[in-house]
Each structure stands twice: as structure tokens, then as C-alpha cells.
Amino acid sequence: MKRQWIWFLAGVMALVMTGLILVQAYWINNAMQVKEQQFRQIVTHTLNEVAREVERQEAVYHIMDEALPQESDTVPWHFDALQYEKQSHRGRRPDPYPSKDRGFRSPPPEIRDSFSWEVIIGESYMESGTSSVMQDGEIKTMVSSRITQKSVFLRNIMDRMTRELPPVEKRINLDVLNRMIASRLQERGIDLEYEMAVKKPDNRVLYHTPAYSEETRSGVFQQALFPNDIPSIPAFVSLYFPGEKGFIYRSLGFMRITSIMLILTTVLLFAITLLVIFRQKKLSEIRNDFVNNMTHELKTPISTISLAAQMLTDPGFQGPGKNIDQISGIIHEETRRLGLQVEKVLQTAIFDRGRVKLKKKKVDVHRLIETVIKNFELQIRNRQGDIILKDEAQYSVAHLDEVHTINVLSNLVDNALKYSKDRPVITIRTRNRGKGLEISVEDNGIGMSREHQRKIFDKFYRVPTGNIHNVKGFGLGLSYVKKIVEEHGASIRVESQPGKGSKFIIFIPESNQRHA
Ligand SMILES: Nc1ncnc2c1ncn2[C@@H]1O[C@H](COP(=O)(O)OP(=O)(O)OP(=O)(O)O)[C@@H](O)[C@H]1O
Ligand SMILES: [Mg+2]
Structure with a gap:
């Protein structure tokens, strides 16, 4: 697959993914808005209900006060709202005349019973005990x-509730309201x-919770x-709710x-x-390079040998005095x-299969270098x-595999030669x-960059x-060097410019x- 094609696919995938992320963000945002709306609806509805309840309670008070004027002082017009809550919660219709222990007295029988004509009339008969003699006119009167x-x-009652209203401060029990x-x-x-x-309509604050601030504009x-x-x-x-945003945010947590x-x-x-695609791509490029390099490296000696063999069989070449030594030397x-x-x-193939078996023994490094x-x-x-040897080490004996160590040093000297200009000094x-x-x-060769x-x-x-x-190679020498050095428990690094x-x-x- 061509590199541009991979980049194209990656670009398309990146675009698709960005689109997905944007869509997801849009939906989360939408869900937030819906939650916020729900929240606002619930709060508005609750406040509305509370306001109606407060008004209703006041009406109950006025009725009570009118019915029992002498005891009005002892009747608290706000009965316990929380008690009331619990009652209505149990599914019962609220008792409009709560009993004494909840702060209210039962209304007198004339109020309780006088709502029905039948009762009124029946009661009159009962009271007089002479129902049969009562005239129509008397009943009507x-x-x-x-x-x-x-x-x-x-x-x-209507008068009290419309005209004789006390100031609003006296009409609300703030604690109960809260x-x-x-x-x-x-x-x-x-x-x-x-x-x-x-607040009053002119924005004068009658009561506020300790941390209430007028600064809050939204929500x-x-x-x-x-x-x-x-x-x-x-x-x-x-x-307002200081933690409203966080609350809505948390509700979408999962x-x-x-x-x-x-x-x-x-x-x-x-x-x-x-990453995997690019690594594979790089690997396949490297393999291709290697095969090309190897073919070239192997072809050169083969063609030289075949040329030399041809020269040997050439009739013009045969005969005494001809430079057979030189040709056999080339071969x-x-x-x-x-x-x-x-x-x-082959060595590299062996490495790939597992650990190298080293035959370590006590050797003098100086001798190997020579x-x-x-x-x-x-x-x-x-x-x-x-090529110069500066043998400054006093203790030059180490525990090494002789053949592999010579190979390591040979690879380094070979590279020093290969990657140097005209007159190499090693x-x-x-x-x-x-x-x-x-x-x-x-x-003193061509050196290389840090990268x-x-x-x-x-x-x-x-x-x-x-x-x-025009220097050929497989790119295997230094990987072999590193492997052998590390197998010896040693390390290798490079300094170059x-x-x-x-x-x-x-x-x-x-x-x-x-060990030596
Ligand atoms: N002394 C050096 N100076 C500059 N570049 C070097 C030197 N030694 C190695 N290199 C760079 O490091 C690369 C890897 O070296 P390595 O010895 O592994 O492979 P190679 O020399 O190309 O091939 P071969 O497998 O035949 O040794 C080289 O291709 C070269 O570019
Ligand atoms: Mg090399």
C-alpha cells in the first residue's frame, strides 16, 4: 500500500472520529439542556404549590378566627406545615380542621353541621321536639x-381577607415557609x-438566608x-441554587x-x-532494502569469480608465464x-531464534585488538x-568469547573504514x-547526526x-555488535558529529x- 494512500485513509478516519466526537458532545449538551429544563419546571411547580398552600392556610385561619373570636389569640394561624405534609402524603385528604394537639381546635358544631339544609331543618325539628306542629311560615323564617x-x-371573613389585612411581615411565618x-x-x-x-414588590428584602446574594443574575x-x-x-x-450546574452535571454522570x-x-x-500500519510499512521497506543490498553484495563477488574463471578457460590466456597466481588470488x-x-x-538468523551461546574465557583484550x-x-x-593502538589499560584481561569479540572489533573497524573519506585514521x-x-x-570519517x-x-x-x-552493507553489523556486547554484560555507546x-x-x- 502506498504511503499517501495510508495517510489518506488516516485522514478520513480522523475526520470521521472528529465528527463522532462532535455528535456525542452535541447529544450530551442536549441532554444537559433537557435536564436543566426539567429542574426548572420542578422548582417552579414546587414554589407555586407552596405559595398556594400558604394562602390556603391563611384562609383557614381567618375562618377559625371568625368562628371563635374569643380564642383567636391562642390559635396559631400557621399550623405545622411539615405535619401537614406527612398527612397528605399518606394519601388522605387533609383535615381542614386539625385537632388541638396540632395547634388547632375543632370548630364548633354549628359550623361543622350548618352546611346542609337537611341537617338544619332536621335539627330544628329535634330542638323544638314539636316538628309536627311547626308551620311552614315558621320554618321559612x-x-x-x-x-x-x-x-x-x-x-x-371576606372583609378580613380583603380589607383588613395586616402587613405582610405578620402574615408569613418565614421559618415554616423555608x-x-x-x-x-x-x-x-x-x-x-x-x-x-x-421581598416586597419594591425589592425591599424582608428576610433572606445567610448566604443570599443579590449579585446572582441567572437561575x-x-x-x-x-x-x-x-x-x-x-x-x-x-x-436560587448555588450548586445548580454541578447538580445537573452530576445527574448525567454515567x-x-x-x-x-x-x-x-x-x-x-x-x-x-x-502506529502498527506505519511500523509494518517501515519493516517491509527495510526488508526490501535488505534484499536489494544483499543481492548486490552477493552478485559482485559472484560475477568477479565467474569473470576470473572465464579468463582461466580463455585459450589466449593459457600458457606459461601467465598470471595464474593473481587470478586465483582474486577468486x-x-x-x-x-x-x-x-x-x-546466517548469524543474524541464529540470533533471531534465541540466545547466543558464548564460550567465555580469560583473554587479554590487547592481544585481540592486535x-x-x-x-x-x-x-x-x-x-x-x-590504524593506531593506544593500550593505556593496565588491567586488560577480561572474561570474553574470543571469536565473537574479534568479530565485534572487526565490525567497528570495518565501519570506521567504510564510512571514512580518503585517508582513514583509526x-x-x-x-x-x-x-x-x-x-x-x-x-575521522563522515560521522552522523544525533537522530x-x-x-x-x-x-x-x-x-x-x-x-x-556508494558504500554497501546490510545494516546488520552494529545490531550484531550490540547483541554480543550485551551478552557479555557490557555496554556500547556512540559519540559522533x-x-x-x-x-x-x-x-x-x-x-x-x-570472572577472569
Ligand atoms: N564509524 C561510522 N561512521 C559513520 N557512520 C557509521 C559508522 N558506523 C556505522 N555507521 C552508520 O550506521 C549504519 C549501520 O551500521 P552497520 O554496521 O549496522 O551496517 P552496515 O555497515 O551498513 O552494514 P553491515 O551489515 O555490512 O555492517 C551504517 O549504514 C552507517 O550509516
Ligand atoms: Mg557495518
């Missing part, structure tokens, strides 16, 4: 006198602190008290958390998928190179370069440093500029040397 009394009674609002809100599932004030509920007063409404309740979790999981999966050298290349690939230098001397001389230095032995291989330094120990990795200098050269430093800790 008695009835009309009672109706007159009743209408006076009602008119008096408790009534709290309990009704709680019943409807709004168990939330509120701040409240009772304030207002409810008229005694809304049926003539001629005007005497006061209103102003109420939905919100689930949405956020789902969105995060989707984004995460998307990112992981992209020998190329076969060795071919063998080395195949060996490198062997490596000897192997490379000719090549370096051909390029008019130099310095191999040993030192006892801290609690261990340090071996460094330094060159590449992190990756050169990866399998198949080659700094892209490598090919410009582009254009100035590189230095590979191996550190063998004392623990390794102690």
Missing part, C-alpha cells in the same frame, strides 16, 4: 334568619442547598406570595463518563492501528568475501590510512575507567547518506573482569 347569619359570617420549600423540593428529588429571600426563581390578594401582590420569594471512555478508547485504538579473496557476507546473514589490526592493515595501507584505545575496562574505536545515532544499532538500519558514498568522525565506546564492567 327560621331558615332565612340562618341564611342571613351565615352570609354575615362569610362577609366578615421548611415547607425544603421538604417539598426534597420530596421531588432536589436535595440541594438553596439561598432564598422574601433565580421568583414566586409571588398571596397571588390572589386584592389589589396587589404583597411579597414574593426569590430563590452518560458522560461512558461517552468519554468510549471516545478515548476509540482514539487510542485508532492511534495504535496507525580466493572474492570467495572469502562471499563467505563472510553469508556468515553475517589480531584485528593485523587483519585490516593491508586495506588501510591501500587507502593510505593509519584509533583503538583501551583504558581502565571507573570500575571497568573501556575499549574505544575512533575514526541517526539512536537507530544505528537497530537491525537493518542504515543512515540514508551511506549510499551516496557529522563531518568530524565517530567514536564507539565499549565498557566492560569490573564484575565481568572478576
